[in-house]
Amino acid sequence: MSEDSKANALVQVDHLKKYYPVRGGVLRQITAWVQAVDDVSFEIQPGETVGLVGESGCGKTTVGRTILNLIDPTDGEVFFESKNIYDLGKKELKQLRSEMQIIFQDPFASLDPRLSIADSIGQGLRIHKRGSRRERFEQVLDILNKVGLEEYHARRFPHEFSGGQRQRIGIARALALKPKFIVCDEPVSALDVSIQSQVLNLLRDLQKEFNLAYLFIAHNLSVVEHISNRVAVMYLGKIVEFATREELFREPLHPYTQALMSAVPVPNPDYERNRIILEGDVPSPLDPPSGCRFHPRCPSVMDHCKEREPEMKPHSSGSQVACWLYE
Amino acid sequence: MTENQKPLLEVKNLKTYFYTRDGIVKAVDGVDFQVKPGEVLGVVGESGCGKSVTSLSIMRLIKKPGKIMGGEVLFDGKNLLDLPEKRMVDVRGNDISIIFQQPQSSLNPVFNVGNQVSEVFRLHSNLKKNQIKKRTVGLFQQVGIPDADEKVRSYPHEMSGGQAQRVMIAMGLALDPKLLIADEPTTALDVTIQAQILDLMRALKDNQGTAMILITHDLGVIAEMADRVAVMYAGVIFEQTDVRTLFNKPLHPYTQGLLESIPALGEFKEYLTVIPGSVPSLIDLPPGCRFASRCGARTKYDLNICTEIEPTLNDLSPSHSVRCWLYQDYEGHQAILDVA
Numbered sequence: 001m002s003e004d005s006k007a008n009a010l011v012q013v014d015h016l017k018k019y020y021p022v023r024g025g026v027l028r029q030i031t032a033w034v035q036a037v038d039d040v041s042f043e044i045q046p047g048e049t050v051g052l053v054g055e056s057g058c059g060k061t062t063v064g065r066t067i068l069n070l071i072d073p074t075d076g077e078v079f080f081e082s083k084n085i086y087d088l089g090k091k092e093l094k095q096l097r098s099e100m101q102i103i104f105q106d107p108f109a110s111l112d113p114r115l116s117i118a119d120s121i122g123q124g125l126r127i128h129k130r131g132s133r134r135e136r137f138e139q140v141l142d143i144l145n146k147v148g149l150e151e152y153h154a155r156r157f158p159h160e161f162s163g164g165q166r167q168r169i170g171i172a173r174a175l176a177l178k179p180k181f182i183v184c185d186e187p188v189s190a191l192d193v194s195i196q197s198q199v200l201n202l203l204r205d206l207q208k209e210f211n212l213a214y215l216f217i218a219h220n221l222s223v224v225e226h227i228s229n230r231v232a233v234m235y236l237g238k239i240v241e242f243a244t245r246e247e248l249f250r251e252p253l254h255p256y257t258q259a260l261m262s263a264v265p266v267p268n269p270d271y272e273r274n275r276i277i278l279e280g281d282v283p284s285p286l287d288p289p290s291g292c293r294f295h296p297r298c299p300s301v302m303d304h305c306k307e308r309e310p311e312m313k314p315h316s317s318g319s320q321v322a323c324w325l326y327e
Numbered sequence: 328m329t330e331n332q333k334p335l336l337e338v339k340n341l342k343t344y345f346y347t348r349d350g351i352v353k354a355v356d357g358v359d360f361q362v363k364p365g366e367v368l369g370v371v372g373e374s375g376c377g378k379s380v381t382s383l384s385i386m387r388l389i390k391k392p393g394k395i396m397g398g399e400v401l402f403d404g405k406n407l408l409d410l411p412e413k414r415m416v417d418v419r420g421n422d423i424s425i426i427f428q429q430p431q432s433s434l435n436p437v438f439n440v441g442n443q444v445s446e447v448f449r450l451h452s453n454l455k456k457n458q459i460k461k462r463t464v465g466l467f468q469q470v471g472i473p474d475a476d477e478k479v480r481s482y483p484h485e486m487s488g489g490q491a492q493r494v495m496i497a498m499g500l501a502l503d504p505k506l507l508i509a510d511e512p513t514t515a516l517d518v519t520i521q522a523q524i525l526d527l528m529r530a531l532k533d534n535q536g537t538a539m540i541l542i543t544h545d546l547g548v549i550a551e552m553a554d555r556v557a558v559m560y561a562g563v564i565f566e567q568t569d570v571r572t573l574f575n576k577p578l579h580p581y582t583q584g585l586l587e588s589i590p591a592l593g594e595f596k597e598y599l600t601v602i603p604g605s606v607p608s609l610i611d612l613p614p615g616c617r618f619a620s621r622c623g624a625r626t627k628y629d630l631n632i633c634t635e636i637e638p639t640l641n642d643l644s645p646s647h648s649v650r651c652w653l654y655q656d657y658e659g660h661q662a663i664l665d666v667a
Contacts, residue, residue, distance in 0.1 A: 055520075163374075194585060195605065197600065198602075200590070200599055222589070222591060226596075249593055260518060261592065263521065266591065268591075269551075269570045270575075271550070277522050278519045282517070
C-alpha cells in the first residue's frame, strides 16, 4: 500500500494486538494468553467495503470491536481520520463514537425489548443532544423510511418484528448519527436467504447514499464476495491474505484461502471442482502452532514453515499474502 | 435408481400442529414425499417452513403442545404412526436414525462419548461388553475420528464441533439403519469442517447405500448432496424434483426467487434479486396460495385465483411436481404456462 493511500485512509489499523489472559491455579494467576488478534494491519478508504472473513475463533469480531474502541487493545494503534483513537479524551471519544457505528449479528439480542423502536433508534441522537425532541422524532421517521420500514413501526416494540425487520432496525440505529464508518459484524448470518438478499441490497444502497465505509465481518465467503471491494482473510488471529475482490476470487494465493473457497458448497449440481479438504480442526489460539499458524493443516507445507512465521508481503498480482510459497 | 423401485419411506398427507396460547400453529400442513432405498432426499426451506417438524414427526418425537394430526408415515410398508411406542423404540436406531444441528448440545455432558455411542448397542443388541467396545472403536474409526481408542474416553466438552458431529453420526450409524435423517447436520460448523462432514456423509451413501433425508436451508449443500429435492414453504411442499431439474429448470416462483437471491462465488452482481416481504404467520394463514403475497408471477399475470384457492401439489411429470396455479387448471382458470 502506498503512503498516499495511507494518508487518505478513513481507518488505519497498525499492528493491532489483543491478547486475553487465562487465569488458573489457586491464586488466579495468569497462566497463558489467548492471542485473539496478533499483529493485524490494514486500512479502509472512505466509502469502501473491506470484508473480513475467517472461521469461528479466528479473531474477526475482536478486530471489529477493538477498532471501535469497545475493547482495549493489547498493543498497536488505530487511526480514524488520522487521529489515534486510543489517545483521545472522553469528550473527543464521545464525538468520535457518533462517526463510527456497529451492526450486530443477532437482531434478537441486540435490541432492548423495553424500548420502542423510535426510542431505540433515537437513543444515539438523544445522547449526542441532536435537535429538539420533535426534530429527533422526525429524524427517526426519516431513517425508518430509508431502511424500508413504515412510520407506524416507530411506536412498536422489538418482539413485534421478524428477524429481517429487526436487522433493519439495527441498521437504522447505526445510521441515526450519520456515521462515516460502520462495522457490520455478521449482519446477515442469522437471516434466511430470501431476507438476506434484502438486507445486503439495503446496505449497498445506504453506502451509496451516505458514502459509508464498511468493515464487513462474515464467515460466508459468497456474501463477502458480493459486498466487498477488498477482502482480508484471517486465520488464528492473523491476516493471511489481503486482496481486491476480483483478485482474491480469480486467484486465491494462500493455501488457506484456496481451501476455504473450495469448501463453499456451490448451488449448482453440475459444478465440478477440485475440492481441497483440510485435515483436522482449527488449533486453539491459546497455543498456536509454531512458525506459520496454518502449517499443521496446510497441503503445501514445507520444512521451514514449521519454524519461521511468514510476513505479509506484496505479491505481483497486487494482493498481499503471508506465505512462504511466495517468498 | 429405477423409477418403479419400491419406496423405503412414504409420507402421505402428514399434518403436525402445535396448540399454543396464540392459536394453532400449522407447522406441517399436508406433506407428501417418498424416499427410495439408497437415495438422498434434500428438504430445503427457510426457518419455520416445517422441515424439522417433518423429520421429528417421522420419528414420532413430537412433544406437547405439538400433535401429529393426520396422515401416514409408511416405512417398509408399515405405518409408523400406528405402532405402539414400544415398537417405535425398535424402529428408532435400528431402521431410522436422526442427527441434529447442534452436536454439542445433543450429547450428554456427564458421560464420555464412547459410553453414549455404546449405549445404542446395550439397548438394541445382545452384544457382550468387549464386543460392544470393539464395535464402538470401529465406528469411531469409520467416521474418521483420529486416535479412536483414546477418543472414546473423551467428554463432549473436550471435542470440537466437527468431532462431536462425527460422534453423532457414529451413533446414528451404529445399528446400520436403512434411513438416516440429517437435520441441518453442518449448519453449526465452519466451512472447512462442513466440507469434511459432507465428505463423510457422501462416503456413507456410496459405500453403505444408506438412504438419507437431508434437511438444510443451504442450497449449496443440497446441490452437492441430494438426488432429489423437496422445497418447503410455510408447512407445505411447493416443488419436488430431481436435483438437476431443480437447479436448471425450477418452476415454482418461490424456488426461482430463492435460487436467484443467493450470492454465488465467482458470479458477481451488484444487486441481488429479492423476494419481497416475509413468510406469513403459520397461525393465521391467508386463504389461497401461501406465497401469493410475495409472488411476482401472480402480479405479472394478474391472477386472482392465487389469493382465493390453494393449489395442490400437482405432478407435471413422473419426476416433477409443483404447487402453483401457473401450471394448473381449475374451474374457470387455465394454466398460464405449459411446461411440456
